[in-house]
Amino acid sequence: MTGMRGLSVFISDIRNCQNKELERLRIDKELGNIRTCFKNEKVLTPYKKKKYVWKMLYIHLLGYDVDFGHMEAVSLISAPKYPEKQVGYIVTSCLLNENNDFLRLAINTVRNDIIGRNETFQCLALTLVGNIGGREFAESLAPDVQKLLISSSCRPLVRKKAALCLLRLFRKNPDVVNVDGWADRMAQLLDERDLGVLTSSTSLLVALVSNNHEAYWSCLPKCVKILERLARNQDVPQEYTYYGIPSPWLQVKTMRALQYFPTIEDPSTRRSLFEVLQRILMGTDVVKNVNKNNASHAVLFEALSLVMHLDAEKEMMSQCVALLGKFISVREPNIRYLGLENMTRMLMVTDVQDIIKKHQAQIITSLKDPDISIRRRALDLLFGMCDVTNAKDIVEELLQYLSSAEFAMREELSLKAAILAEKFAPDLSWYVDVILQLIDKAGDFVSDDIWFRVVQFVTNNQDLQPYAAAKTREYLEKPAIHETMVKVSAYILGEYGHLLAGRPGCSPREMFSIIHEKLPTVSASTIPILLSTYAKILLHTQPPDLELQNQIWAIFKKYESCIDVEIQQRAVEYFELSKKGAALADVLAEMPKFPERQSSLIKKAEDAEDTADQSAIKLRAQQQPSNALVLAAPQPVNGTPPPVKVPSMSGSDHDSAAQSHSQPNGTLSKVEPQPPSPDLLSDLLGPLAIEAPPGSLPTDERGGSTGAGGVPDVVDGAAIVPVGEQMHTVEPIGNIAERFHALCLKDSGVMYEDPYIQIGVKAEWQGHHGRLVLFLGNKNTSPLTSVQARILPPVHLKMELSPVPETIPPRAQVQCPLEVINIRPSRDVAVLDFSYKFATHMVNVKLRLPAVLNKFLQPIQLTTEEFFPQWRSLSGPPLKLQEVLRGVRPLPLPEMVNLFNSFRVSICPGLDPNPNNLVASTTFYSESTRAMLCLVRIETDPSDRTQLRMTVASGDPTLTFELKEYIKEQLITIPTGPRATPPSPLAPAAGAVAQPSSPAVAADDPGALLAGLL
Incomplete structure (x- = not known):
């Protein structure tokens, strides 16, 4: 050049x-x-x-x-001078692939350069062949490349390139290397004194023996001699010594090649190899120089793999474990990770398990390491090293760690603890204790397989039944327990609760009362279990208790008209059977023993028994997803007040008509809406509604609408509440409006927080259905009372909120599911009207819910053939609307692409010939439109990023207008609510809960609140 x-x-x-x-x-x-x-x-x-x-x-x-111009580039390969020939080779290898017809014209020229005497031309030709590696090149040139490699007259530079070129050809076309005639030649190459040629040849050997080791037995002793030469640092030039380590790359490649041979029969060769490995093990330590550590540890860990492969003597295995034990205690996280990973691989060698147990304390310490990858490796190692002797200690450590572990590991922790408890339980009562603790501490992460297995054990072991019934009875005393705990407790008490007769608090009426307290908090999948439990309690009540019978009959009558078929059938049948006396005893006889079969949990563990490569992701992929999504919201222990009546969209009482809002197939039931009055909605939303309907009440100077008594009703603002004759203000922590807009673009986070409570949300969206879970967390050591919540939905949404407990216990959290159905496109927002009492302060706040337009969008990528026919078919207003926007936030195109992706509108690259324009598509879901394709085109002005032209098209006029306005709002500005408190500069770590004396912004994750409170 x-x-x-x-x-x-x-x-x-x-x-x-x-x-x-x-x-x-x-x-x-x-x-x-x-x-x-x-x-x-x-x-x-x-x-x-x-x-x-x-x-x-x-x-x-x-x-x-x-x-x-490809022909001109190829023709330069045949030029007689180096400058032109170099250009031809470089450009040909970059522009053309192995299937290009022009390459056939160059094969003869390339071959002439390879077999010629000019070493520079040989190197150019070998580089081209190696880069392209096509079938025709391999068949025509592989023999010539092999001759170059074994030629004694060629310089090492050419032979190195020939070895690497042949490696590339072999990887692409394994049949080009004739094994019969090449194995002996390969062994001769390993006698090479030049380390550059030897390293390249060893790379070729690794590829060859990985494909067929039988043909290369003669290379095995040569590999051992190479290791001996390097270990003794004999005849190793200075340029191949890296931080005092003789050619670490060659050592690693040689040991890797040896691992493809199953055994070493020759005693002298085996002895020599173990001497080399012993020298490597003894000579490796952790030093301050990072580069030297990397090289020496690469050699060491490959040596450990070879030791395990050869099934060395126990003494050497012990030495390896001791060395790894030293590594897992150093400060450098990479070394700790490698130490734990290799110690896990060594568990394949059964003789060293007892030696690894000596490091159990240090491994448990690694379970609390700041690095999650190290924690995962420590968990894998603990799981693999567990047996009857140490199972109790390891499971107890896992249970203790479960309370503080982040959500990313809780599912894996729960599954492994359950498997270990089942495989190595010293007695069945301990196993029951462990599983109940698991469910209590991490119910959301415990699959149904786990509690199914507990039920099987209890059913099949008569001596265990009274103990299990007593333990589940104790857990029901807690004010807040998970829905899975409700299931297992109700089942066991229904079957074996009568065995506790005579104990304090275990009469049929008392057991019914404590179980029935949980009924309003559970989902539709749990109600059938509770109905069966009520029927069994009725069966075992002797002599009959008429008052209890009437209570249970009333519940059966209530669910006779339930929309859920299974609930309805059970209620009807149990009610009729309970009138027949003896017939109930026959139908509801005690469950027979389950047939003995292998545990599904242990079967999963055996399917994933490849300990060396086992990972948490692989393990979680095998676990069935938990259907216990919602933490049961408790009723207060002292008394059972009636549930808060939340007006449903059908206008019926929540308890009677909307107890079960989910169909058995997971779809939401259709409840015909009765829209609330426009004046009420205007009064609540005030000027902060995205599109305020007519009839709004006058607003005060702070931006809130004036409600009854002159008290401002403020959405996304501070809660201002009358207390007696004075006013008390509770200032929120963080900017509520910013939290709302963040939740509009993601599915989980904190929605509201003040010194007393934190409200988080976690959502799932599918088509025009949505499910939100509200996390209500009490941050104080005193209970929150008079808790009430109701949803004020816009007319385009059907929304159903589960009952909210009147009291939230100290430092506890409850979860309330909210079902959402989108009826038609609109940008109006729903409001959560929430109030509670703390000490003498009655606090009320109205919050916008992030069930917004973009949640019902699903991005879709369209090709040119799919996009333009749809675009042309939508010819103009009102299906296709265009607007020039000014005052747009000046965003570079990549940031604008990210913005569109964040609200679920997918950019389709390459459809618009102008690189300054964007074309996007998405699908909108609602009951009225079903799946409706939406198309968007954004034309930007490179000279003025503050203006653009936007065109939006869809098959529904309302959808086109609403989507256009929504995108316009996103592009022009992100609005903020009035009177929002700026975020505090103090941000606690994830999982921290802000105290009233230190109003810090908590992590925007409802899971962080759960970890902090529980």
Whole structure:
């Protein structure tokens, strides 16, 4: 390239282009000039051809298509001089792939260069063959490359390139290497004294023996001699010594090749190899120099793999474990990780399990390491090293760690603890204790398989039944327990609760009362279990208790008209059977023993028994997802007040008509809505509604609408509440409006927080259905009382909120599911009207819920053939609307793409020929429109990023308008609510709960609140 002024000027011109369009114009001009010059062969000198081919390569590297000039590039390969030949080889290897027909024209020239005497030309040719590696090259040139490799007259530089070229050809086409004639040659190559050639040849050997080790037995002793030479540092040039380590790359490759051979039969070869491995183990330590550590540890860990592969003597195994035990205690996290990973792999060797147990305390310490990858490796190691002798200690440690573990590991922790408890339980009562603790501490992460297995054990072991019934009875005393705990407790007490007769608090009426307290808090999948429990309690009540019977009959009557078929059938049948006396005893007889079968949990563990490669992701993928999504919201222990009546969209009482809002197939039931009065909605939303309906009440100077008694009702503002004759203000922590807008673009986070409570939300969206879970967390050591919550939905949404407990215990959290159905497109928002009492302060706040328009969008990528017919079919208003927007936030195109992706509108690259424009598509779901395709085009002005033209099209006029306005709001500004408190500069770590004395912004994750409170 030296002296090519035209090429230098062209590159400078490209770099000086102000935008992509100017660059494209300059490149098109240059390509036209090159095409013209190539057509006029009379004036095309070798110098000009070389210069133009370099320009083609530069244009290709910039990402532009170069669909001509390939013949000129290939023709330069046959040039007699090095500058032109170099250009030909480089450009051909970059522009052409193995299937290009032009390569056939160059095969003879490339072969002539390989078999020639010019070493520079040989290296160029070998590099081209190695880079392309096509079938035709392999068949035509592989024999010549092999001859170069074994030639004693070639310099090491050429032979190194020949070895790497042959490796590339073998990987692409394994049949090009003739094994019968090549194995002996390969063994001779391992006698090479030049370490460069030897390293390249060893790379080739690793590929060959991985494919067929039987043919290369003669190479095995040669590999051991190479290791001996390097271990003793014999005849190793200084340039191949890395931080005092003789050629660590060659050591690693040689030991890897040895691992493909199953055994070493020759005693002297085996003894020599173990001496080398012993020297490596003894000579490796942790030093301060990072580069030396990396090289020495690469050799060490490959040596450990070879030791395990060869099933070495127990003494050497013990030495390996001791060395790894030292590694897992150092400060460097990478070394700790490798130490734990290799110790886990060593568990495949059964003789060292007892030695590894000596490091159990340090491994448990690693379970609390700040690095999650180290924690996962420590968990894998603990799981693998557990047996009857240490199971109790390890499971107790896992249970203790479960309370503080982040959510990313709780599912894996729970599954492994359950498997260990079942496999190595010293007695069944301990196993029951462990599983109940698991459910209590991590119910959301415990699959149904786990509690199913507990029920099987209790059913099949008569001596265990009274103990299990007593333990589940104790857990029901807690004010807040998980729904899975409700299931297992109700089942066991229904079957074996009568065995506790005579104990305090275990009469049928008392057991019914404590179980029935949980009924309003559970989902539809749990209600059938509770109904069966009530029927069994009725069966075992002797003599009959008429008052209890009437209570249970009332519940059966209540659910006779339930929309859920299974609940309805059970209620009807149990009610009729309970009238027949003896018939109930026959139908509800005690469950027979389950047939003995392998545990599904242990079967999963055996399927994933590859301990060396086992990972948490693989394990979780095998676990069935838990259907216990919602933490049961408790009723107060002292008394059972009636549940809060939340007006449903059907206008019926929540308890009677909307107890079960989920169909058995997981779809939401359709409840015909009765829209609330516009005046009420206007009064609640005030000026903060995205689109306030007519009839709004006058607002005060702070932006809130004035409610009854002159008390401002403020959405997304501070809670201002009357207390007696005075006013008390509870200032929120953090900016509520910013939290709301963040939740509009993600599915979980904190929605509201003040010194007493934190409200989080976690959502799932599918089509026009949505499910939100509200997390209500009491941050104080005193209970929150008079808790009430109701949803004030816009007319386009059906919303159903589960009952909210009147009291939230100290430092506890409850979860309330909220079902959502989108009826039609609208940007109106729903409001959560929430109030509670703390000490003498009655606090009320109204919060916008993030059930907004973009939650019902599903991004979709369209091709040119799919997009343009749809775009043309939507010819104009009202299905296609266009607007010029000014005052847009000046965003670069990549940031604008990310913004569209964040609200679920997918950019379709390459559809618009103008690189400054964006074309996007998405699908909107509602009951009225079903799946409706939406298309968007954004035309930006490179000279003024504050303005653009937007076109939105869909098959529904209302949807087109609402989506256009929504995107417009996102592009122009992100609105903030009035009177929002700025975020505190103090941000606690994830999981911390802000105290009233230190109003810090908690982590925007309802899971962080759960970890802090529980």
